Amino acid sequence: MAGLAVNVDHVATLRQARNARYPDPVAAAVLAELAGADGIVVHLREDRRHIQDRDVRLLRQTVATKLILEMAATKEMVAIAADIRPDLVTLVPEKRQELTTEGGLDVMAHKTDLKKTIQALHDHHIPVSLFIDPDTDQIHATKEVGGDLIEIHTGLFCDAPDSAEQDRAFADVIEAARTARQLNLGVNAGHGLCYRTIKKFKGLHEIDEFSIGHSIVARAALVGMEKAVAEMARLIREL
Ligand code: PXP
Numbered sequence: 135m136a137g138l139a140v141n142v143d144h145v146a147t148l149r150q151a152r153n154a155r156y157p158d159p160v161a162a163a164v165l166a167e168l169a170g171a172d173g174i175v176v177h178l179r180e181d182r183r184h185i186q187d188r189d190v191r192l193l194r195q196t197v198a199t200k201l202i203l204e205m206a207a208t209k210e211m212v213a214i215a216a217d218i219r220p221d222l223v224t225l226v227p228e229k230r231q232e233l234t235t236e237g238g239l240d241v242m243a244h245k246t247d248l249k250k251t252i253q254a255l256h257d258h259h260i261p262v263s264l265f266i267d268p269d270t271d272q273i274h275a276t277k278e279v280g281g282d283l284i285e286i287h288t289g290l291f292c293d294a295p296d297s298a299e300q301d302r303a304f305a306d307v308i309e310a311a312r313t314a315r316q317l318n319l320g321v322n323a324g325h326g327l328c329y330r331t332i333k334k335f336k337g338l339h340e341i342d343e344f345s346i347g348h349s350i351v352a353r354a355a356l357v358g359m360e361k362a363v364a365e366m367a368r369l370i371r372e373l
Contacts, residue, residue, distance in 0.1 A: 135370075136339075137173065137343040138343070139322070139324075139346070140171040140175065140350055140363055141174075141350075142159040142162045144347060144352075145159040145354075146159045146184035147184040148355075159176065159193070162359050163193055165359040166359060167197070167198055169361070169362075169364040171367065173200040173202050173221070174200070175202040175204060176189060176190060176193060176204065177204035177205070178190055178203060180206060180210070190218055194219070200221035200222065202221065202263075203223050205223060207239075207248060207251040212254050215258070215260060216254075216258045219258065219260065220260060222260070222261050222283075223260050223261070223262050224262075224285055224322075224345075225248070225252075227240070238264075238265050238287040239272075241275035241279060241281075242272060242275045245279050252279055252280045256280070262282055263284065264276045265285045265287060265325075266284055266286070267290070269306075270310070273310060273313050273317065283319055284314045284319055284321060285323060285345060286323040286341075288307060288324060288327055289326045291303035291334075292325070304334060307323065308338060323335075323341050324344055324345030324347075327344060329349060332366065333369065335373050338373070344370060350362050
């Protein structure tokens, strides 16, 4: 059965909108775990637009499931990960102007640097996932540079303008999941998933964990964190 890792970045977005103390992503993480989350995800961005260093430090002390740190492959972030010791690092591309992560890593174009970053994280016994588009060449490159898992970027599938496009994008996700499995890579998936799109994964058993943030936090603003997480966890259990 696939797991659910809940991304609490946008709880911090709401807090930072007023530079306030609340809502606290640490409190949201506690509620998410009580409601059945299998892990908590935060993206510590270079510009600190939502999650702050303090959040990651506190989450390391409070998260009872597993803490997944999304980060860019920079020296600053590797040093922070080495200090915090998350259970998993997911390397993502990062651009200052983007609203959210816009695409997967180009592993093929950055093999040497990624290999070094992954080795540095492995030296601290931190497993590493690479967030990539559902592309066979990128998956082979992930294996080559020493990644332990891929996280398949589901954005193209979720944002498809019509059902034909969506089906095409989903076929790519299926192929990517199967290719990664054959290479003995772990398989996570995420970005843009919501209470509707998650149902499409029924019967696809190659995915270990879904990483979902915005749709859950958006629903939580209306119905509460526990209810929002429990509903997504139920949908994933039924896949
Ligand atoms: N996975 C990765 C690598 C991401 O960057 C994000 C967004 O922070 C997510 C999953 C979650 O995406 P969403 O907030 O759209 O559910």
